[in-house]
Amino acid sequence: MTEMSGAKAIIKSLEKQKVEVIFGILGGAVLPIYDHFCNSEIRHILCRHEQGAIHAAEGYARASGKPGVCMATSGPGATNLVTGIANAYMDSAPVVALTGQVPTTSKNTTYMIGRDSFQEADIVGITSPITKYNHQIQTVAEIPEIIKNAFYIATTGRPGPVLIDVPKNLQSEVAEMVFSNKIRIRGYKPKTKPHPMQIERAVKLLMSAEKPVILSGGGVITSNATHELTKTAEILMAPVATSFMGKGSITENHPLSVGSIGMHGNPVANKLLCEADVVLAVGTRFSDRATGTVNTFCAAAKIIHIDIDAAEIGKNIEVNVPIVADARKTLKEINNKIIKKLKNKDAPWAIHVKELKQTLNLPPDNNEKEIKPKAILYELRKLLPNDAIVATEVGQNQMWSALYFNSLKPRTFISSGGLGTMGFGFPASIGAKVACPNKVVVDIAGDGSFRMTEQELATSVTEQIPVIVVVLNNSVLGMVAQWQRLFFRGRYSAIKLGSSPDFVKLAEAYGAQGLRARSLPEFKKAVKEALNSDITTVIDVPISSEENVDPMVPPGCGINEQVGNY
Amino acid sequence: MATSEIKVIAAIVENKPGVLHSIANMFRRRGFNIESITVGHTEKKGLARMTITLNGDEKTIEQVVKQMNKLIDVIKVNYLEKENIVARELALVKIKVADPKTRSDAINCVEVFRGRVVDVSPESLTIEITGTSDKIDAFLNLMRTYGILELARTGLTALARGVKSIRIME
Numbered sequence: 001m002t003e004m005s006g007a008k009a010i011i012k013s014l015e016k017q018k019v020e021v022i023f024g025i026l027g028g029a030v031l032p033i034y035d036h037f038c039n040s041e042i043r044h045i046l047c048r049h050e051q052g053a054i055h056a057a058e059g060y061a062r063a064s065g066k067p068g069v070c071m072a073t074s075g076p077g078a079t080n081l082v083t084g085i086a087n088a089y090m091d092s093a094p095v096v097a098l099t100g101q102v103p104t105t106s107k108n109t110t111y112m113i114g115r116d117s118f119q120e121a122d123i124v125g126i127t128s129p130i131t132k133y134n135h136q137i138q139t140v141a142e143i144p145e146i147i148k149n150a151f152y153i154a155t156t157g158r159p160g161p162v163l164i165d166v167p168k169n170l171q172s173e174v175a176e177m178v179f180s181n182k183i184r185i186r187g188y189k190p191k192t193k194p195h196p197m198q199i200e201r202a203v204k205l206l207m208s209a210e211k212p213v214i215l216s217g218g219g220v221i222t223s224n225a226t227h228e229l230t231k232t233a234e235i236l237m238a239p240v241a242t243s244f245m246g247k248g249s250i251t252e253n254h255p256l257s258v259g260s261i262g263m264h265g266n267p268v269a270n271k272l273l274c275e276a277d278v279v280l281a282v283g284t285r286f287s288d289r290a291t292g293t294v295n296t297f298c299a300a301a302k303i304i305h306i307d308i309d310a311a312e313i314g315k316n317i318e319v320n321v322p323i324v325a326d327a328r329k330t331l332k333e334i335n336n337k338i339i340k341k342l343k344n345k346d347a348p349w350a351i352h353v354k355e356l357k358q359t360l361n362l363p364p365d366n367n368e369k370e371i372k373p374k375a376i377l378y379e380l381r382k383l384l385p386n387d388a389i390v391a392t393e394v395g396q397n398q399m400w401s402a403l404y405f406n407s408l409k410p411r412t413f414i415s416s417g418g419l420g421t422m423g424f425g426f427p428a429s430i431g432a433k434v435a436c437p438n439k440v441v442v443d444i445a446g447d448g449s450f451r452m453t454e455q456e457l458a459t460s461v462t463e464q465i466p467v468i469v470v471v472l473n474n475s476v477l478g479m480v481a482q483w484q485r486l487f488f489r490g491r492y493s494a495i496k497l498g499s500s501p502d503f504v505k506l507a508e509a510y511g512a513q514g515l516r517a518r519s520l521p522e523f524k525k526a527v528k529e530a531l532n533s534d535i536t537t538v539i540d541v542p543i544s545s546e547e548n549v550d551p552m553v554p555p556g557c558g559i560n561e562q563v564g565n566y
Numbered sequence: 567m568a569t570s571e572i573k574v575i576a577a578i579v580e581n582k583p584g585v586l587h588s589i590a591n592m593f594r595r596r597g598f599n600i601e602s603i604t605v606g607h608t609e610k611k612g613l614a615r616m617t618i619t620l621n622g623d624e625k626t627i628e629q630v631v632k633q634m635n636k637l638i639d640v641i642k643v644n645y646l647e648k649e650n651i652v653a654r655e656l657a658l659v660k661i662k663v664a665d666p667k668t669r670s671d672a673i674n675c676v677e678v679f680r681g682r683v684v685d686v687s688p689e690s691l692t693i694e695i696t697g698t699s700d701k702i703d704a705f706l707n708l709m710r711t712y713g714i715l716e717l718a719r720t721g722l723t724a725l726a727r728g729v730k731s732i733r734i735m736e
Contacts, residue, residue: 128588129595133638136584153638186734187580187641311632314625 001178006140007032007171010098011040013147016179019069021045021060021434023053027073029100029119032171045434045463048455050077052427054084055453058093059431062414063389063441065224067094067155068431074100075119078165079126083421085161086130090418091245092218094159096150099123101136103169113167124165132160140173144180152183157190158309159222190308194325194333201321202280202304203337209278211349212238215261218245218417219283219307219327221410226250228331229282235338237350241269243284245417248407258357262290263553264399267360267562270553272353274560276301283307283327286316287418296558306330364404371519371543373397373472377404379520380442380470383527387412388440391429393449394422395479397472399549401444423452429467430460440468440531447473447497457510460536468530469538471503474545482548487555507538516540572601572619572699573627574646574653574724578732580639581607581614588637589616598622598630602655602721613641613734617723642732646724653724657702658684660692662713672712679705690715 004012010033014022021043026034037044047053050072057068072081078099088095102117113120124136133153135146146164154162206212214236220229230250233240239258240250250257259266261273273279279301284290291297294317305312305319306327313322323330344350364374377400384390386408392398392415407413414432416424429443443450450471460467472478481495507514513535517523523541530537550564579585586605593600601619608615620630627645634643646653663669669691676683676693679701685692695705699722706717725731 124584125587128584128591138583185638188638309636311629311636313632315629 001176003174003176005032005172005174006137006143006166007036009140009143009177010147010166010171011036011042012179013144014042014069015040017067017148017151019067022069022071023047023056023060023431024071025050025053025073025077026071027077027100027119029074029077029102029168030071030098030166030171032168033071033098033100033166045459045465047427047459049453050080051084051423052430052453052456052459054081054095054097055087055421055424055427056431056434056456056459057095057097058084058088058091059391059414059428060435061093061095061431062091062428063411063432064435065411066435067096067151069096069098071098072100073119074102074123074168075121077119078123079121081163082126082130083419085127085163087416087419087421087424088161089130089132091416092159092222093161094154095161096154097161097163099163099165100171101165101167104167105169123163127163130161131163132158134163134165136165137167137170139175140170141175141177143170144177148181149183149185153185153188157188158219191310191324192308192326192329194306194323194330198321198323199330199333199337202323203334205278205302205304205321206236206280206334206338209236209238211275211277212236213272213276213279213301214238214240215243215273215279215281215284216240216246216249217243217282217284218249220246220249221283223283223308223327224410225282225328225331226410228328228335230254231335232280232331232338235335237345237347238280239272239353241266241273243287243290243417244402244415246284247402248410248413251408252406253408256353258353259361260402261559263292263559264403264549264551265290265553265559266403267551268356270559270562271356271360273298274300274558279303281305281319282331285312288316291317292553292557292559292561296560371517371523371541373400373543373547374404375520376470376472376523376541377401377444379523380444380527381405383524383531384440384442388442389414389429389432389436391415391425391432391441391443393425393443393445394420395446395449395477396474396482396547396549397444397446397449397478399479400472403549405444422449426450426453426467426469427456429469430456430465433465433467442468442470445469445471446478447471447475447503448477450503451501454506457507457512457536457538461511466534466536468527469536471538471540472543473503473540474543474547475499476545478545478547479549481545485548486552503538503540507536512536512538514538514540516542518542571621571648573622574648574651574722575618575620575627575630575634576644576646576724576732577616577618577634577640578608578642578734579614579616580641581612582639585614585639588639589634592633592637593630596629596633598626602719604721604723606723610734617721619722641734644726644732646726650727651724652727653698653722654696655699655702655722656694656696656720657706658692658694658718659706659709659714660685660690660716661709662689662715663691664689668712672709675705675708681705
């Protein structure tokens with residue numbers, strides 16, 4: 001037992017969790033905590049907006065697998081975190097958010113919370129449906145226990161954001177503190193071991209499959225199961241389609257990798273899922289954008305669903321074999337049991353997969369006059385090292401990246417899948433670079449979404465966190481423009497962004513490097529220049545505003561009903 | 567009234583601020599409709615028991631139980647099958663009784679239903695009645711003929727029959 005202030009206990013708790021970096025912005029209600037950063041080894045990265053701070057924390061978490069931590073003051077500081085918390089919740093990212101709160105008591109008043117005090121917001125109430133857990137500190141002595149639990153909850157089971165709200169007076173108050181490592185949360189015992197009977201059933205089904213397909217989700221990346229999943233695929237000669245969040249869970253240049261499924265999925269992946277007789281779905285939640293209309297999704301298939309979150313079983317899709325467990329452990333057990341059944345590379349299904357890939361996955365047409373997104377992304381892949389991390393914004397830039405940029409390793413594709421947060425990619429790329437300083441980190445952006453968090457250019461420059469931003473600049477909000485073109489008779493409404501700002505000058509104003517590429521050779525040159533630079537580089541790539549993301553599953557259709565040229 | 571049957575869920579939860587909010591919030595967010603909810607202390611300090619009744623098919627109830635289980639402050643959730651539970655609700659009802667004839671009529675009804683008169687005034691009677699929700703519905707229908715001035719129902723609370731119980735291991 002040691003006597004110390006709440007603020008010191010918070011810093012000590014974070015140090016005990018081996019937190020190396022915190023993204024945040026201070027304010028009145030967290031001053032006692034910030035006072036202790038001066039004596040700590042923990043690096044504090046001052047962001048320029050709390051949304052930037054929490055997206056950076058998520059980028060850090062997803063690139064490293066370690067929890068990302070962010071901090072904000074009470075009231076507006078806390079509410080500015082909300083989008084980022086919702087984002088982390090939807091994409092199951094381990095993020096711990098600490099917020100300051102107005103004091104519970106002060107010298108003159110008995111209770112300030114609930115009195116609409118200055119910069120008071122009920123952040124625990126606000127974030128209750130978008131956090132895995134949240135809590136407002138009630139007594140100073142509970143701080144070590146609560147912070148320890150916060151990290152445990154955020155990182156285990158199905159990861160997710162946890163928010164801890166700390167009233168200001170409890171930061172300064174002194175108490176006897178107990179720091180133990182023992183975890184005891186009676187309402188939280190994540191199940192990780194698969195049920196043997198369900199493993200038997202899954203194995204039996206897989207052995208009998210003529211046309212097996214693996215659907216690999218974000219859970220495969222979270223549980224570090226890439227190796228096991230690839231092995232399962234190779235034993236069964238089963239093509240691997242991924243959900244959007246599962247991109248990179250198998251190296252996308254693997255012969256059995258067929259790309260992502262869904263609304264803007266790879267046509268090979270969508271087609272194969274509709275033809276499959278057995279689908280092994282791992283760590284995926286069958287989101288509406290992935291499945292299209294559910295009654296035709298995997299209509300011919302029996303589905304085995306592995307997920308660590310029991311509530312995902314049967315939520316969106318009826319399944320035949322449910323397995324509530326860790327993906328890696330489960331795949332290991334399945335692999336041990338099916339190992340004898342090595343499928344022949346000449347099996348009809350394997351040949352079909354190979355042929356489909358050849359006919360539907362076409363290389364870009366190299367149109368010299370106009371620079372096309374597909375060509376840019378193919379080129380970018382060639383220019384970047386295999387382990388480079390790519391973050392994306394949301395919209396056309398994101399879907400083009402999913403379709404045309406091959407992810408070769410897990411944790412190298414970081415994008416807002418569930419919430420679809422424009423402005424996520426750039427701060428996330430900063431977080432990823434902090435987590436992996438030796439890797440190249442690129443944010444593939446659109447001109448609309450980049451502007452939503454572009455102020456973090458200041459963070460990346462002053463904190464010396466160099467990333468590359470490729471702005472696919474079509475001067476419109478491209479994805480909604482596409483929908484208006486396709487589903488609203490081409491009547492455009494409120495989509496024009498025009499030519500403001502000049503992204504090269506914008507970058508320079510922040511002290512970053514700004515480059516413009518109007519052709520493929522210019523793009524190559526610019527990327528090489530950026531790779532050789534040690535400051536953040538923004539590459540502005542003007543493209544046509546008429547470009548669609550093709551193919552597309554129109555809303556309300558099955559994923560086998562893709563339209564558009566591809 | 568909805569066509570699907572009323573289902574009963576019992577949960578043991580941490581007895582601390584915000585727990586009721588997070589559970590109610592989850593129901594609202596996921597589009598589950600609560601018919602009634604009762605909360606009270608349990609035999610163990612720091613734990614509260616909730617009885618929730620709701621309308622829904624088996625699939626919905628399964629999702630409700632799973633989603634409740636995901637909440638960290640919810641320690642245990644059980645779906646209680648109606649055939650195997652003892653379930654009670656309490657109602658306090660205040661009725662208008664202007665003359666002695668109606669008064670004694672009303673008191674007769676109360677006795678038939680094994681209710682109790684808990685407050686009397688020259689123009690009103692307040693009655694306490696306990697039982698299954700159906701029984702209370704039937705009693706209230708009868709009381710409507712006198713004129714209900716005020717009504718407070720607790721909602722259903724329930725325990726499984728026999729030795730089976732929701733136990734929390736320490």
